[in-house]
């Protein structure tokens with residue numbers, strides 16, 4: 001086995017381990033400080049935070065969007081208040097997630113209807129944070 005093979009083997013092990021490291025809570029926002037969407041509740045935002053980070057409903061969101069929701073190579077930044085799909089309203093976010101759940105069952109986790117509403121409230125809150133002071 002050449003030295004090159006050994007080196008790429010190490011790189012492969014690191015790449016396989018990386019998804020778990022991405023779940024680490026670096027940059028995770030305090031859901032108590034996030035805004036609550038119109039018609040939603042603080043409880044939904046709190047549950048949505050748990051789902052997003054894999055602590056409820058087997059949610060997988062943070063694996064692709066990052067614990068800080070600022071995106072990874074596999075999922076876009078959800079904190080900018082700019083949206084690829086829809087206008088960032090509760091209704092539009094819910095449509096996007098519902099579409100994903102139909103196209104790729106299980107990819108987002110195992111979300112009951114109440115879980116969807118909660119994670120939608122959380123994603124809405126991520127995108128509607130007050131601008132931070134510089």
Ligand code: HEC
Pocket residue numbers: 052059060061062063064065074075076078082083084085086093096097107108109119120123
């Ligand atoms: C396997 C990776 C993956 C997982 C898991 C995942 N997403 Fe995504 N998500 C993406 C990608 C990639 C996009 C961008 C899709 C596009 O550009 O068409 C996206 C787009 C979105 C959007 C639309 C963003 C926009 O700008 O309009 C929302 C909202 C969203 N995801 C929320 C979630 C939530 C909530 C979960 C967990 C319940 C989740 N995602 C799980 C990869 C993922």
